[in-house]
Amino acid sequence: MKSATNQPLMGLSNRKCVLDIIRRKPISRSEIAAITHLTRASVTVIVDDLFADGLLTEQVTHSPMVGRNPINLQIVPNARYAAGVTIKRKEVDVGIINLNGEVISNEILPSADASAVEMIKKIAESTARQVRENGILREKMLGIGVCAPGPVDVANGIILNPPNCGLWHGVHIVRLLSEASGYPVLLEKDSNALALEEQYFGLGRDCSSFLAVQINEGGIGSGLIIHERLYRGSNGLGNELGHISIHMDGIKCDCGNRGCLERYASISAILAGSPYQNWRQMIDCLSNDAEAKRLLTMEAKYLSCALVNAINLFDVELVILQGDVCYKPERLLEKLNQRVGPRVIMRSTGLHPVVASSIESFVRTGGIICLHNFYQG
Ligand SMILES: [Zn+2]
Known part of the structure; x- marks a missing residue:
């Protein structure tokens, strides 16, 4: 503990x-x-x-x-504030949080038809407006934390080439947003920021080591906390559970490997060819639909394979699921824990190490990057 x-x-x-x-x-x-x-x-x-x-x-x-x-x-919760910017594929959340992670204000900026330069200008304007409207002194602002889908170059402040997110490819977000806003800016991969959010305000509060796994329509991301520190590895990106192979001769992946988890267990992969438009629809059909039950079992089968590998490799106390897959998660968790618990070597927290988060990617996920830098940077 x-x-x-x-x-x-x-x-x-x-x-x-x-x-x-x-x-x-x-x-x-x-x-x-x-x-x-x-x-x-x-x-x-x-x-x-x-x-x-x-x-x-x-x-x-x-x-x-x-x-x-x-x-x-x-x-004192309002002794300092941080702006949080969460870049999603079709919109950007911009808001202000205090030292307790409480959201003071927020705004959603659609990004579908904009350029990166236009969006950065809008983010800077929105931040300035929210600071002013909430009567926050500029010197109390720690800065702006930006989280974006990976891959990102944290050291150089660049969003690289996240899939289905072409607007942001190759954008030097830290330099450009800092110039536009006048605030210091920090960048983090969204799944790493979500792991930090769990550590400060979520289910990871009482854990020394845990893995946060975000499963959405677009893919699978993960953030790893080891002995209370975010694990970055030698390249600064941390870990990528979505690209652990669960089938050595499996489907070829864009990363160069074969059989990557993401190719089987991302929501778009599991629902491909099924009658369901999205995960929620599939979950809502579970009580009377054999196909929905089959797909849920397959998801648990694929995911548990990678999770057992991760738990055995890092000896984490807990796996926290995040994202769209957390909609009515009880059945999935039950199946995962039935498969994962008995298969891991080190069982530091008994047979139920997989839980579902209640955190959604929001302004706090961006702001936590500044809070983390303030407390532990
Ligand atoms: Zn891959």
């Missing part, structure tokens, strides 16, 4: 380490000293500094025990 409440995240500055501990739950100065192994005097200096920046407030908890009531420190 989670370790960072017992020991600090390695590599963070002491200030960030203390801030990251406080954002998890209200906590006293002495508890912070015990967790971080910093001296009480050092904790006092850091905490005073955070107070001076308006980031902390005190909360007196009334204890029935004899003695002084402990004073806990907690984050």
Whole structure:
């Protein structure tokens, strides 16, 4: 289970380490000293500094025990804000969130007939308008976090060539949006940002290591958290569960491999040739339609094969499903857990490691990139 409440995240500055501990739950100065192994005097200096920046407030908890009531420190939610930009295939969500991940405002910008330059101008204008209309001081803005379908070049701030997303191909989003808005801009692959969102605000809060798997019409994305850190690998992209092969002589994939999971278990792949227009329609037919039941079983069969590989490789505690596949997910989860549980070698959380998220890709998914950089960057 989670370790960072017992020991600090390695590599963070002491200030960030203390801030990251406080954002998890209200906590006293002495508890912070015990967790971080910093001296009480050092904790006092850091905490005073955070107070001076308006980031902390005190909360007196009334204890029935004899003695002084402990004073806990907690984050002031509206001490800072982040803009979140979530690029989807036909629209862009732009909004503002606070340090608690609460959505202050948002706007959906259709992108179907626009150019990237036009969209970047609209995103910058929308951000400025939302900041102004909510009375947010510019110095309280951490920046703009952009999440986009992969592949993206995080280090150079470029959206590369996501399928069915031609408008954004080769766009230097970080440089262009930063120039247009005047804010610092961070870019992340959408499935990595969703994993971070689960870690901060979702089902990954109590996990040290988990895999988030997004299954939508267009494909399968994944984000991996290992020991509370986003796994990026040597290329910065993280992992790609959609391109794990589940059939060595299978269908050829655009990536160069054969038998990739995405070719079998993405929603468009599983519904190809079926009478169903989308996943929801298929799920709604499950009670009285043999074809729907067959397709659901096939989805569980394909997906479980890749998930067992991933669980055995990374020893994650949990797999969190995200995206369109989470519509009425009970039957799929039941079938997946029946297949996955007994097949994994390391069973750190029993026989039910696959769960469904309630998070939808939204402005918070973009904003979390800035929050994560603020707390742990
Ligand atoms: Zn592939």
